[in-house]
Amino acid sequence: MNTSRSSLKDVAARAGVSTATASKALNGRSDVSEATRRKVHAAAQDLDFVPNELARSIAVRQTGTLGLLTHDLEGRFSLPILMGAEDAAGAGQMSVFLCDSRGDAIREQHHLKALASRRIDGLIVVGGDTDPRKSLGRNLGIPIVYAYAPSTDESDMSVIPDxxxxxxxxxxxxxxxxxxxxxxxxxxxxxxxxxxxxxxxxxxxxxxxxxxxxxxxxxxxxxxxxxxxxxxxxxxxxxxxxxxxxxxxxxxxxxxxxxxxxxxxxxxxxxxxxxxxxxxxxxxxxxxxxxxxMNFELVGRRAAEKLMGAIAGTVEPGIERLRSTLVQRGSTEIKF
CATH class of the missing domain: 3.40.50.2300 (Response regulator)
Structure with missing residues (x-):
């Protein structure tokens, strides 16, 4: 096992391919044969090669991070939505930046600028209530999904309880x-x-x-x-x-x-x-x-799934309504 820091050039040399081919193989490009891909991955494992994540993100134009902007982090609705979104994001190997605007428009703009500076790949906006909210538009240049409170723009993506x-x-x-x-x-x-x-x-x-x-x-x-x-x-x-x-x-x-x-x-x-x-x-x-x-965790999970789909190129505009679950207990039991 190699204890020194290996480079992509070292991996290419071990596999007997060019540096460009090694890069393509490690980044999952389709224009590399399966045999070459296996050879490059084996060389990378032998050398304990750790890819430069920043360089890779520049190559694929993604950072592997999502933004979550909520308006009421302490509210009983926001937390389960955020938990569901984070579960889905984690399953997709995405990191999450969480911001709470506390219902303040100025604070929201501040957080949006901060998230943009981190080059997030997409954003989930969790409303403070179910009333439709004004769309953030397209100026951020990334996909946005609205959860709990739908966007007023029908061409946006929204996920809400039915x-x-x-x-x-x-x-x-x-x-x-x-x-x-x-x-x-x-x-x-x-x-x-x-x-x-x-x-x-x-x-x-x-x-x-x-x-x-x-x-x-x-x-x-x-x-x-x-x-x-x-x-x-x-x-x-x-x-x-x-x-x-x-x-x-x-x-x-x-x-x-x-x-x-x-x-x-x-x-x-x-x-x-x-x-x-x-x-x-x-x-x-x-x-x-x-x-x-109202299955808030499912709302959050579905919002994150739609967002990751949009990042991959599959956009589903409009409002998606998720069915709630009736939980029957003693207050409606039939008495005989």
Whole structure:
């Protein structure tokens, strides 16, 4: 075994080929025969040759690095998305630079310049919420994939949870448990996710000739207090309600508190569902809360896969919606 630092020239000499041919073989070029490739790789192994990664990246015009720009690193949505993206990037032998703009436009521009200076091969932009965000355009000169929050430009690549289908799935589940007097308590009405989920709920009910209890969605805040207040008002006016779809786990916790305070059995009298499958809230719910998991790690993984595909030349423009998973627990059990 050679303990000195070997060069590409040494590898070429050991293999009996030119330096150019040795370089092509080590970089996986197709214009080298398999026999020559094996001979060069064997020589490189014998010499413990360590290729100059910078020189190789210049040759193939890639650095093997991706950028991840998030707007809310501490948020419960960003971290699992970033974990999924990093898993996929690692599987593709890509390194990752992570930046958090904290929702600040100036900080975002600073991070974009810093990432560009590192000559990243591509960028994943993770939104702070599900509302569409302004496209970064084409000035960076690299592929970009938007995760969680889609780009407003349809020619960009975006990966998001399918909130409409999530609304459909939870409603279908409640109907299957025998519920038919279903109410919907959710967050702010201008939030795209809330609107998409509400449409999914309404479409399933309409197909069954049913409508929401109260004939409307109860829009409010993304808080336990709103869930508690809305549930009290709902039961006062519509004691016949037998299921409540909450737009988030936080709202669902407030709903469960209100029903417990009124002595309403869950799920015997009223079934309750949440959305997000956020473990800190799920863990403390009594009874255990049925909730919709938006599969954030899968969103991140798929975003990274699309990005690496684009780097390789396969661009998939448009919005890709990934189906969520309904996790059934005690709050929607059928009572016999």
């Amino acid at each position: 909130n409409y289908q999530g609304g459909r799935d939870v409603t279908t589940h409640l109907l299957a448990t025998g519920r038919s007097k279903i109410a919907h308590i959710t967050g702010v009405d201008y939030y795209s996710a809330a609107q998409d989920r509400a449409q999914g709920v309404a479409d399933v009910l309409d197909a069954q000739g049913l409508s929401l209890v109260g004939s409307k969605v109860f829009f409010g805040e993304w808080s336990e207090q709103w869930g508690r207040t809305a549930a009290h008002a709902l039961v006062d006016k519509h004691p016949e309600v037998d299921a409540i779809i909450a737009g988030s786990d936080m709202i669902a916790r407030g709903v469960l508190d209100a029903l417990r305070e009124r002595g309403v059995d869950v799920p015997g009298k009223v079934a309750v569902t949440g959305y997000d499958n956020w473990q800190p809230l799920i863990a403390g719910a009594r009874p255990s809360l049925t909730s919709v998991d």
